[in-house]
Amino acid sequence: MPVDNVRLSQPAKDRLTYLKRTTGITQWNVLCRWALLLSLKDPSTPLVKDIVTDSNVEMTWKTFAGQHGDVYLALLKQRCAAVGQEVSDENVARMLTVHLHRGIGYLGADKQMATIEGLVDAVVAL
Template sequence: METPIERIRLSQTAKDQLIKLKRLTKIDQWNILCRWALCRSLAEPTPPSPIAIPQDSNVEMTWRVFGGEISEMLLLALKQRCYNDGLTIDKETLATQLRLHLHRGISYLSGDPNIKKIEDLIELATKN
């Protein structure tokens, strides 16, 4: 399956938020936290706000590293979400929506006062 983006570069704000999440959850890899963040945003009923996101940090990863073994599932979930939101699923739209969802999810996770350890992420994912 063709990837929507070759390299993902995060904003400095997202990097700072991920550093906080790494400290709280003890999850050391950026890509794993980013997968959690993408899924957190995709689970929201509303689409992310279409804002410009700077790519001004030194945190960068390839799609392959980002998605790992579940990259195809993540891409399918993103495509389904675009379809549900009435968007096209061309490469540019997918890349834009990936960045928007990823950054929104990082913000949501980092701002959640209930996330203090890795078990809190698991509880968040399994409730309802």
């Protein structure tokens, strides 16, 4: 299993705390799933930088991914292959961290996404 635990940076936690208040979605994992999909939807490569996962928000892969863990894992592996990275456990874990944090940044940057309707529109819009 390439990912055992999912950890967030303090800035990511702060953005999600705001979103929890404004959307009414109370679970970290639900918001993180939205963030991951939003980032994976963007075909550009995230700016690669070191992300310090220094917050107290941590969840197991099972909690993060729920019953669709195989789908999320396949999407991450596909992205690794698409950008020419070896599909290794380390690269898949890094891809998750980078895309999760970029997606959280997207969620926190757009005021429209402060509602459930805005989140749905952002992820499913063509």
